[in-house]
Amino acid sequence: MTELLFRADAYLQDCDCTVTGHTPEGGIEVDxxxxxxTGGGQPGDSGWLVWNGGRMPIATAVKGAGGAVVLVPAEPLALPAVGTGLLQVIDWERRHRHMRIHTALHLLSVVIPLPVTGGQIGAERGRLDFDMPEAPADVPALERRLNGLIEADLKVSESWISDEELLANPGLVKTLSVRPPMGQGRVRLVRIGAGAGQVDLQPCGGTHVARTGEIGQVTIDRIENKGRQNRRVTLSLAD
Known part of the structure; x- marks a missing residue:
C-alpha cells in the first residue's frame, strides 16, 4: 500500500520515494x-520523476491493486528499476487549480442543495450534475451567493469518522452516483467553515485549498439539461 502524502498535506509539491514495482501496462508503483x-472526479496529477542519471515525465497517476498508487509515464522510456530512489515533483500549477475548482464545487453544492448525480474537475472549469427537475430561475443570484462564500474566506479542514458512523448519518453523502470509499474502517470528511459558521461537511478523498478565499472569483458558465431530472452546472475560474 502506498503512503498517501497528499492526504496529509495537499500543498506538498515533491517528495522522495522508492520504486516498489511495475505494472504490466508500464506504470511505476511507489512506496x-x-x-x-485519478478518483472522485478529480484527475490524477502530472509531473516528473528524477533520479540519479534519469528524468521521466509523468502523465497521470492512477489507483493500482492493493492500495498502490501507479505513476503513468508520458513517454515510452526505460522504467527505473525496483528499489531505485526517486524524487517526485508534481505540476503544482495544475494541481492547485484542481484544488481551487474542487473546493468551489463543494460550495456549489451548498448554494444548490440538491442531490448530486455526477461531477468532474478540470484545471479551467468543473461541473456538478444535480437531480434538478427545473433549472434555477436566477443564475446571477446563485453566482453571487457562491462568490460570497468564497470571499468569506472560510477555513477548509478535515476530520475522520468510522464506516459505522457514516452509515448512521446518510445525510452526509450528497452524491447519488459515487459512494464514499469504505472498507478501510474510517472515512475522511471535508468541512468548510467552523462552528456556527460551518456551511458544508461531506465525505471526500480529494485535495482542497486551505481557505475558500484562495479559490478566487468563479463564474457559472452554463446550466444544461442532461435528462428529465438532471441538470449540469458548469463553473470556471476567473483567472
Missing amino acids: RSVFYP
Whole structure:
C-alpha cells in the first residue's frame, strides 16, 4: 500500500520515494506518493520523476491493486528499476487549480442543495450534475451567493469518522452516483467553515485549498439539461 502524502498535506509539491514495482501496462508503483491518483472526479496529477542519471515525465497517476498508487509515464522510456530512489515533483500549477475548482464545487453544492448525480474537475472549469427537475430561475443570484462564500474566506479542514458512523448519518453523502470509499474502517470528511459558521461537511478523498478565499472569483458558465431530472452546472475560474 502506498503512503498517501497528499492526504496529509495537499500543498506538498515533491517528495522522495522508492520504486516498489511495475505494472504490466508500464506504470511505476511507489512506496509513497505526492501524486494524487485519478478518483472522485478529480484527475490524477502530472509531473516528473528524477533520479540519479534519469528524468521521466509523468502523465497521470492512477489507483493500482492493493492500495498502490501507479505513476503513468508520458513517454515510452526505460522504467527505473525496483528499489531505485526517486524524487517526485508534481505540476503544482495544475494541481492547485484542481484544488481551487474542487473546493468551489463543494460550495456549489451548498448554494444548490440538491442531490448530486455526477461531477468532474478540470484545471479551467468543473461541473456538478444535480437531480434538478427545473433549472434555477436566477443564475446571477446563485453566482453571487457562491462568490460570497468564497470571499468569506472560510477555513477548509478535515476530520475522520468510522464506516459505522457514516452509515448512521446518510445525510452526509450528497452524491447519488459515487459512494464514499469504505472498507478501510474510517472515512475522511471535508468541512468548510467552523462552528456556527460551518456551511458544508461531506465525505471526500480529494485535495482542497486551505481557505475558500484562495479559490478566487468563479463564474457559472452554463446550466444544461442532461435528462428529465438532471441538470449540469458548469463553473470556471476567473483567472
